[in-house]
Amino acid sequence: MTFSALDSALVGPLFATKRMRAIFSDEARLAAMLKAEAALARAEARHGLAPDGLAAAIEAIDPVSLDIAALGRDTALAGVPVIPFVKAIQKRLPKDLESAFHKGSTTQDIADTTLVLQMREGFEALRQDLAPTLEALAELAERHRDTLCVGRTYGQHAAPLSFGFKAAVWMAGIADVAQRLPEVRARSLLASLGGPVGTLAGLREHGPAVQDAFAAELGLGAPPLSWHTRRASVAEAGCWLATLIGALGKMAADVAHLASTEVGEVSEPYTPGRGGSSAMPHKRNPVSATVILAAAEAAPGLASTLLASMTAAHERPAGAWHAEWHALPQLFGLASGALAETRRLAEGLEVDPGRMRANLEITRGLLYADAVASALAPALGRAEAHHFVEDAATQVRQSGQSLREVVEAHPGLPAGFDPARLPAALDAGPAVAAASRYVDRAVAAVRPVVQALGE
Numbered sequence: 001m002t003f004s005a006l007d008s009a010l011v012g013p014l015f016a017t018k019r020m021r022a023i024f025s026d027e028a029r030l031a032a033m034l035k036a037e038a039a040l041a042r043a044e045a046r047h048g049l050a051p052d053g054l055a056a057a058i059e060a061i062d063p064v065s066l067d068i069a070a071l072g073r074d075t076a077l078a079g080v081p082v083i084p085f086v087k088a089i090q091k092r093l094p095k096d097l098e099s100a101f102h103k104g105s106t107t108q109d110i111a112d113t114t115l116v117l118q119m120r121e122g123f124e125a126l127r128q129d130l131a132p133t134l135e136a137l138a139e140l141a142e143r144h145r146d147t148l149c150v151g152r153t154y155g156q157h158a159a160p161l162s163f164g165f166k167a168a169v170w171m172a173g174i175a176d177v178a179q180r181l182p183e184v185r186a187r188s189l190l191a192s193l194g195g196p197v198g199t200l201a202g203l204r205e206h207g208p209a210v211q212d213a214f215a216a217e218l219g220l221g222a223p224p225l226s227w228h229t230r231r232a233s234v235a236e237a238g239c240w241l242a243t244l245i246g247a248l249g250k251m252a253a254d255v256a257h258l259a260s261t262e263v264g265e266v267s268e269p270y271t272p273g274r275g276g277s278s279a280m281p282h283k284r285n286p287v288s289a290t291v292i293l294a295a296a297e298a299a300p301g302l303a304s305t306l307l308a309s310m311t312a313a314h315e316r317p318a319g320a321w322h323a324e325w326h327a328l329p330q331l332f333g334l335a336s337g338a339l340a341e342t343r344r345l346a347e348g349l350e351v352d353p354g355r356m357r358a359n360l361e362i363t364r365g366l367l368y369a370d371a372v373a374s375a376l377a378p379a380l381g382r383a384e385a386h387h388f389v390e391d392a393a394t395q396v397r398q399s400g401q402s403l404r405e406v407v408e409a410h411p412g413l414p415a416g417f418d419p420a421r422l423p424a425a426l427d428a429g430p431a432v433a434a435a436s437r438y439v440d441r442a443v444a445a446v447r448p449v450v451q452a453l454g455e
Contacts, residue, residue, distance in 0.1 A: 123184075163356060191222060194226025229312035234306055259286050
């Protein structure tokens, strides 16, 4: 039985990548716990606090050989997995080494450091998908730099723009989050070593030096003092993941609408058997958008758990720390699946420029209402021109005529207005040109982000 969709063998592959599921697996956690303990032994050996052979003896233990089921049963009794883990490892160590194992540290040190090691791998997996996703979106934006389509506000036709502009907005939104990854990593990938109440009193004057050496052994940052109950770094990591998922969700929401039958301007990349229906053979449901949007719906609640867990009482809280275990791994899992599906969309989205142009005609010229009002403003004044076109738009909806036909026949058309100005106001060229300029700017701004992510 599973209680999380991400852990399920049945639906887990839909929502999280195989790689991320492996990074946060029980087997990976045990391997990271052994790595943390070996690093601690090596750091302490530098200062004469542990025998030289302890680290090698720990590293010789195969994490696969540990009985996960037994550790789980004992965790239910102990309240944390580190306690039964420590006992299991002590039994495997020679007597002359066993007494120095886990010296000076506490359960939370190993649990938090283990989580950070998994986070490092998780961030790396996301980084490797972010760069090609952004590059593919940049190429999509450039390819459709001048492809005319409808701009929509409040779900309604607003004004013309280019599909490349829409793709550039998706790209820039994801890049806004992606470019913060290095600083989020730097602030959250910290070794945890504080001992029972954060002071490493058991190591006496060697505490700070051992703490720094421990962090260096693992390639992690060394905080100036324990972060047992300073959880901003964990909350920030979770909020970054939720923000990334939200940026991916913006694109998915647009794609889901644009792929609807009534709009039909884009389609998800076709793979036989993907997006079908058990009852309707004709269906091509937007699976990628669905997975991304599901993650976007779930992520805010998980992030709020991490924010709530910052109210950690005294030197170790009851419950708040444990609550993080429910939230952070799931956010990594959801981000991995959502990003993988976004990459699939970016690299293979099927775009129908003909349908985009056809949809422009649905409102019979109302997309150009603002441009027509601007053309009338010199003769009528800005406010009166707006009122004139607003009235003309009502007639377009009621009569079925085009905006040009209604304006040319409108009794309120000023005598001084030259009708020859209407075709220019109803030309989409300037709108597309304006959109295209911003495509170029956005792509140029994102390329350094892609390069930095690829390094």
